[in-house]
Amino acid sequence: MHRIIVCVKAVPEPKAAGELKIDPVTKSLPRLDIPLEINPLDRNALEVALLIKEQSAAHITVISMGPPSAGDVVKECLALGADTGILLSDPAFAGADAFATAYTLAKAIERLEPIDVVLCGTASSDGATEWVGPELSTFLNLPVVTMVREIVDPESQTWKVKADIENGYRLVQVELPALFTVTRDVNTPRTLSFSGIIKSRKKEITTWGLEDLSVSEELVGLKGSPTIVSDLAPLEGGRECEIITGTPEEKADILITKLAEAGVI
Numbered sequence: 385m386h387r388i389i390v391c392v393k394a395v396p397e398p399k400a401a402g403e404l405k406i407d408p409v410t411k412s413l414p415r416l417d418i419p420l421e422i423n424p425l426d427r428n429a430l431e432v433a434l435l436i437k438e439q440s441a442a443h444i445t446v447i448s449m450g451p452p453s454a455g456d457v458v459k460e461c462l463a464l465g466a467d468t469g470i471l472l473s474d475p476a477f478a479g480a481d482a483f484a485t486a487y488t489l490a491k492a493i494e495r496l497e498p499i500d501v502v503l504c505g506t507a508s509s510d511g512a513t514e515w516v517g518p519e520l521s522t523f524l525n526l527p528v529v530t531m532v533r534e535i536v537d538p539e540s541q542t543w544k545v546k547a548d549i550e551n552g553y554r555l556v557q558v559e560l561p562a563l564f565t566v567t568r569d570v571n572t573p574r575t576l577s578f579s580g581i582i583k584s585r586k587k588e589i590t591t592w593g594l595e596d597l598s599v600s601e602e603l604v605g606l607k608g609s610p611t612i613v614s615d616l617a618p619l620e621g622g623r624e625c626e627i628i629t630g631t632p633e634e635k636a637d638i639l640i641t642k643l644a645e646a647g648v649i
């Protein structure tokens with residue numbers, strides 16, 4: 385049986401993007417009162433685990449670090465078929481950068497060892513640093529394969545996976561335990577079913593805070609973040625548009641001149 389951990393980030397729902405306010409002091413994007421959803425690529429990561437569970441025995445634990453409202457995202461993962469849901473929520477965890485996020489997730493996963501597989505999305509839809517997966521593998525001292533688009537052979541303790549590279553893929557063989565970050569091409573995530581929602585009602589979410597992880601407050605959240613976002617400003621100004629007229633040859637000449645002047649070609 386595979387013991388699988390899926391890291392799921394609760395990200396702002398796209399329709400709530402307008403409600404996001406930059407914290408003037410920490411320059412972070414507090415997610416406290418914002419409607420949250422499962423990070424799209426983490427749906428693919430969870431689907432990888434659910435398909436393995438359908439093919440062979442597996443136990444799936446979903447872990448999410450976020451505000452208390454991220455509990456709804458963990459609940460949805462339980463309704464989709466995960467077995468255990470853990471929410472890492474504590475004011476001390478707030479404002480974490482990718483490094484502190486990976487460290488906190490690692491401390492939680494160490495409490496669940498032994499494990500066979502850790503699955504992450506390649507990126508979140510808000511911070512999108514793509515760093516948490518690889519940093520988490522370092523903290524857990526696990527081999528990592530990023531950008532996985534296909535799990536070729538998930539049966540044994542040695543996985544073969546196809547991972548994206550420019551203009552192609554690499555076929556990687558890795559001994560478990562290991563960490564994988566997945567792309568959207570790996571599968572088509574299932575949607576919630578009524579029976580799944582009913583079944584999940586019996587599944588409790590476990591919430592862990594700073595004390596449960598027995599880590600120093602200095603190593604998590606904003607205090608534990610080596611990178612400080614010194615400023616965060618929305619992009620100003622739209623695009624300029626210029627209509628080029630003339631014969632096709634004249635238009636082509638004018639366009640080439642303008643592109644050359646702009647240093648594009």
Ligand SMILES: Cc1cc2nc3c(=O)[nH]c(=O)nc-3n(C[C@H](O)[C@H](O)[C@H](O)COP(=O)(O)OP(=O)(O)OC[C@H]3O[C@@H](n4cnc5c(N)ncnc54)[C@H](O)[C@@H]3O)c2cc1C
Binds near residue numbers: 480506
């Ligand atoms: C606009 C913006 C810019 C930022 N720039 C930086 C920066 O330059 N440097 C920096 O260190 N931080 C930065 N951050 C903060 C960073 O986004 C957060 O630390 C975040 O929690 C983790 O990084 P990420 O979202 O980029 O994760 P990614 O590395 O993009 O996420 C990859 C995967 O890691 C897992 N994961 C990520 N966060 C969680 C979580 N909270 N719970 C469970 N699983 C998780 C998920 O599986 C996810 O698919 C930025 C945030 C914002 C909003």
